Amino acid sequence: MPVAQRVASSLQRARDQDAQAILQSELARTLAALQTLQRSGNAAQTAMLTRLREDEAALRRELARLTP
Numbered sequence: 001m002p003v004a005q006r007v008a009s010s011l012q013r014a015r016d017q018d019a020q021a022i023l024q025s026e027l028a029r030t031l032a033a034l035q036t037l038q039r040s041g042n043a044a045q046t047a048m049l050t051r052l053r054e055d056e057a058a059l060r061r062e063l064a065r066l067t068p
Contacts, residue, residue: 019066
């Protein structure tokens with residue numbers, strides 16, 4: 001079993017900030033897609049709406065995990 005190596009706290013902070021920026025970007029894209037789909041009023045795309053809402057919830061959970 002490999003031994004876990006410690007990462008310098010500054011490096012870990014930078015990694016966390018990068019991850020947070022990526023998640024925020026993904027959340028913004030997801031919210032934009034969700035708004036567009038909701039405005040279209042196309043009931044046939046219910047599955048896509050459900051998926052986008054699930055994605056939004058997952059991204060918010062990940063962001064909450066990273067936020068001190």
